[in-house]
Amino acid sequence: MTENTNLWPAPLATQPLNATVTVPGSKSLSNRYLILAALGSQPVRLVGLLRSRDTDLMMGALEALGVRCDVDTHTETTVTVTPPANGLFRGNVNLFCGLAGTVMRFVPGLALFADGPVHFDGDKQAYARPMKPVLDGLEQLGATVEYHGELGKLPFTITPPATLPSDTAQVSIDSSGSSQFISGLLLIGSRLPSGLSLQHTGEKTPSLPHIRMTVADVTGAGGTINADESARTWTVEPHTLQLPDKVTVEPDLSNAAPFLGAALIAGGTVRVPHWPQTTTQPGGLLPGYLEQMGAAVSFLVIDDVRYCEVTGSGTIHGLGSFDLTAAGEIAPSLAAILVFADAPTDMVGIGHLRGHETNRLAALVAEITRVGGKAEELPDGLRIEPVAVEQLHGADMETYADHRMATFAAMLGLRVAGIKVKDVATTRKTLPDFVGMWNGMLGE
Numbered sequence: 001m002t003e004n005t006n007l008w009p010a011p012l013a014t015q016p017l018n019a020t021v022t023v024p025g026s027k028s029l030s031n032r033y034l035i036l037a038a039l040g041s042q043p044v045r046l047v048g049l050l051r052s053r054d055t056d057l058m059m060g061a062l063e064a065l066g067v068r069c070d071v072d073t074h075t076e077t078t079v080t081v082t083p084p085a086n087g088l089f090r091g092n093v094n095l096f097c098g099l100a101g102t103v104m105r106f107v108p109g110l111a112l113f114a115d116g117p118v119h120f121d122g123d124k125q126a127y128a129r130p131m132k133p134v135l136d137g138l139e140q141l142g143a144t145v146e147y148h149g150e151l152g153k154l155p156f157t158i159t160p161p162a163t164l165p166s167d168t169a170q171v172s173i174d175s176s177g178s179s180q181f182i183s184g185l186l187l188i189g190s191r192l193p194s195g196l197s198l199q200h201t202g203e204k205t206p207s208l209p210h211i212r213m214t215v216a217d218v219t220g221a222g223g224t225i226n227a228d229e230s231a232r233t234w235t236v237e238p239h240t241l242q243l244p245d246k247v248t249v250e251p252d253l254s255n256a257a258p259f260l261g262a263a264l265i266a267g268g269t270v271r272v273p274h275w276p277q278t279t280t281q282p283g284g285l286l287p288g289y290l291e292q293m294g295a296a297v298s299f300l301v302i303d304d305v306r307y308c309e310v311t312g313s314g315t316i317h318g319l320g321s322f323d324l325t326a327a328g329e330i331a332p333s334l335a336a337i338l339v340f341a342d343a344p345t346d347m348v349g350i351g352h353l354r355g356h357e358t359n360r361l362a363a364l365v366a367e368i369t370r371v372g373g374k375a376e377e378l379p380d381g382l383r384i385e386p387v388a389v390e391q392l393h394g395a396d397m398e399t400y401a402d403h404r405m406a407t408f409a410a411m412l413g414l415r416v417a418g419i420k421v422k423d424v425a426t427t428r429k430t431l432p433d434f435v436g437m438w439n440g441m442l443g444e
Contacts, residue, residue, distance in 0.1 A: 008424040010413025016268030019441040021259040025050035025249035031102040037081035038067045040242040048249040054100040066090035091116020105180040109188035111158040121155040133173040133181040168194045176202035183214040189236030190223040200232040206352040213280035253283025257333035258407040260310040266414045267312040275308040282327035318343030325349030332404040336411035348381035358400035394418020403429040
């Protein structure tokens with residue numbers, strides 16, 4: 001394939017938007033539910049499950065471990081998960097994680113309950129993603145980890161212990177690099193004979209809402225987790241986990257960010273249906289952030305469906321010093337909007353984004369600079385200083401195999417002509433038909 005055949009011309013918005021965009025199910029919830037369903041004893045029907053590369057990789061990993069994932073061919077988004085009859089996962093298997101953080105960090109815990117070693121591998125780019133804290137935690141629980149490349153990175157093999165700890169397992173890790181290390185251990189803590197006491201030794205806890213999501217999901221499966229967030233400790237009581245026989249997945253509110261954010265960049269109104277009244281998703285904070293930037297935000301109920309509606313006011317306000325610790329995953333979408341703001345913004349509390357699919361802070365600075373914008377990395381975040389729109393220009397935008405960098409580039413393309421996105425197909429990680437959805441929003 002030649003270089004230019006992999007470029008997608010991001011469409012320019014030629015008129016104010018007026019669109020309703022239905023966003024697929026939450027990746028974070030989908031993959032947590034898949035893990036919890038596998039840890040139960042009875043089948044669970046997951047309705048509205050996201051079907052994307054990340055969730056398909058999760059189902060593939062679970063099936064290798066002996067879990068059945070039966071997809072309803074009529075909907076494709078209803079999946080019945082049947083755990084192994086004896087409660088033991090299949091060992092002596094090879095699992096492929098792709099570039100999915102939830103797969104490479106949640107599934108290793110299941111290897112504790114396998115009947116043999118489990119080998120983990122992934123995309124070459126995944127070899128750069130940190131893994132050591134969750135693997136250190138599993139070693140503290142008695143597992144043996146053999147690294148086949150760099151210490152603390154993929155690929156590796158986990159051999160389960162002959163016996164699991166009989167007393168309350170004490171685990172201490174530094175999860176500063178990702179909340180997924182904590183979540184990966186909390187998901188399996190209930191199944192340990194005497195539960196788990198987990199201590200996070202870092203000074204900050206990244207993406208605390210994602211940890212709260214995990215706690216809520218384990219609770220919904222019958223578990224009990226006592227959290228002392230100020231002390232950065234979680235105590236998981238031993239319990240048999242079992243999700244209800246039917247679980248409906250909320251839409252992915254972080255994936256709504258490019259679409260709702262488009263209303264500020266292009267003007268007009270965008271609505272997302274099935275917006276939950278309450279949610280554990282960090283993306284639930286998005287409407288408030290957009291409001292601070294100058295959007296008019298309202299919630300409408302039409303035919304029993306709740307919509308989040310965002311209208312661009314014509315002005316985008318910079319946010320000054322803005323703590324995004326609670327929702328770092330929407331930083332790329334907010335960054336795209338803030339390129340067009342009327343004042344600078346320092347997004348802080350997101351240093352851990354350096355360890356995501358790519359170093360997102362470095363990537364955002366590089367791509368904003370590439371189109372004539374002005375941005376720089378901060379020790380714990382990103383500074384964006386607006387420039388006149390006339391100074392921005394088209395370019396071939398890198399995506400770094402990162403779905404959120406691809407949607408970021410598409411957002412810039414709404415107001416900057418000539419932007420082309422390399423490998424827009426990376427959006428399949430969480431949005432299988434992003435291009436179709438984006439063109440639909442623009443009425444193309």
